[in-house]
Amino acid sequence: MYDYVIIGGGIVGLSTGYALIQKYPQAKIAVIEKENTLAFHQTGHNSGVIHSGIYYKPGSLKAKLSKEGGDLLRAFCNENEIPYEMCGKVIVATEKQELPLLENLYKRGLEHQLNISLIDSSQLAEIEPHAYGLQAIQVMDAGIVQYKRVAEAMAKIIQEKGGTILLRTKVEKIVEGSAGLEIVCNNNTIRSKYLINCAGLHSDRIASLQGLKTNMKIVPFRGEYYELKPEKHHLVKHLIYPVPNPNFPFLGVHFTRMMDGHVHAGPNAVLSFKREGYRKTDFHLRDFAEAVTYPGLWKVASQNLGEGLKEIVRSLSKKVFVQSLQRLIPEITADDLVVSENGVRAQALTRDGKMVDDFFIVNDKRSTHILNAPSPAATASIAIGRSICERIQKPDLL
Incomplete structure (x- = not known):
């Protein structure tokens, strides 16, 4: 039984695992990814821009987390010897x-x-x-960086601190019980006290598997x-x-x-x-x-x-x-x-024809779902991970 299972091995999912394992080093954490490699989709095809946050509405999550996240990202790159340039x-x-x-x-x-x-x-x-x-x-x-290298560094830290990363693991069903969740995958069934949905292009479908009504x-x-x-x-x-x-x-x-x-x-x-x-x-x-x-x-x-x-x-x-x-x-x-x-x-x-223009995060009793995380999510990823940590209970309270 894991304390936290994160669905999605892109930079948002990995930054969430990175934040959790720093805050709760004794927690059992797993990141599961359906592809053969991490950061395969949106992260791996990212333009590499470190965004300033100039476009975003004051008071929005995008504005707050892109500015905060940019500072955290540069610090992370410095600590892990990842090249970047504030061009x-x-x-x-x-x-x-x-x-x-x-x-x-x-x-x-x-x-x-x-x-x-x-x-x-x-x-x-x-x-x-x-x-x-x-x-x-x-x-x-504003600057540039290779986000796939950032994601790989986060994955390495998660594993070094005892976290688990499972590749080629596709979620097919989610069953919620009184003690936690059963996450039925193509190759095994994973049990967890808490689930964090960072599935990007499939985040709405993961939410639906848990029976969450999202109106998006x-x-x-x-x-x-x-x-x-x-x-x-x-x-x-x-x-x-x-x-x-x-x-x-x-x-x-x-x-x-x-x-x-x-x-x-x-x-x-x-x-x-x-x-x-x-x-x-x-x-x-x-x-x-x-x-x-x-x-x-x-x-x-x-x-x-x-x-x-x-x-x-x-x-x-x-x-x-x-x-x-x-x-x-x-x-x-x-x-x-x-x-x-x-x-x-x-x-x-x-459904009423609006593009969700801010990060959209929904909490349920045993889960958190990141349902909209387009650009500047890579820039803001470490701040997003920390924000998610603040929303969920400590492992001993789950």
Whole structure:
């Protein structure tokens, strides 16, 4: 019998195990993951950005935990000799109508007490010589790291401190009794006093297995990327972002320099026909049927019809994708880009057609469910793990 079982071996699940084993070193803890390796899905396909929290509403969990989590993440990397770089980013207004939005974003950053500056086009040219903009925000509290290395370090610590990690272990049924839970998996049955659901793309299904009514569903959106050819890496020095549309949940295509030197351009965001559908041709009947018959998806689609159609067109046309990138770096051409690996974002939608725009964590008597943890969850992961620890009872009280 375990004290705590965590479902999901991504960075949120591992950070939760890391936090628990630090707080309760005598507790019996297991992390179970259905894949052959840890950090296989959202963590393994992450862009690697350490987010500042500038975009998020003051008072939201995203705002609080991304700022706190960024500090904890850097400390963790220092302690475990994981390279990272606080390279900073620029958020660029390329049209006059974006200037008021940029000003509002700048005020929000000041409210969050971030290290930011409002800069003009000549100052932008000093930072990013190839970028175009009328005005920009320079954000010094942003950086890059390889989140898979962070996750692997957490897993190592969990195991060194006596925790268990079980791979190739897929949850099929959850039975709750008076003494705890039976978690029936494809290869064995695991008993635990408490369950923590960090299953990401499948978090709503795990909640349903326990009989939890959540009024939401995970709908997968594929983030499609190109990357610059090596001879064009010099066009991007740091991170270059557009001013986001406040009425659309995604940030728009941007340029991200990675720790390995690659420069990614994207993502485009389109509905995926499979929860783990990284390719345009990926299809899973159950995943597709659940998404397209869910009322919340059609309500969200109707509310964002214009932007959604732009995303679809950009997905189908490299020429249109390049035109979006040229707003930020005019000299980019289609020949400068090659197709890169895609990612899938687990986005929670409510039945009444709202995108859950904050981290969404639900507590039950013997379980905690992280039902919405998109970006900046990797940045905030250690803070999320600590927050979960604060929500649950001590092992001797379970």
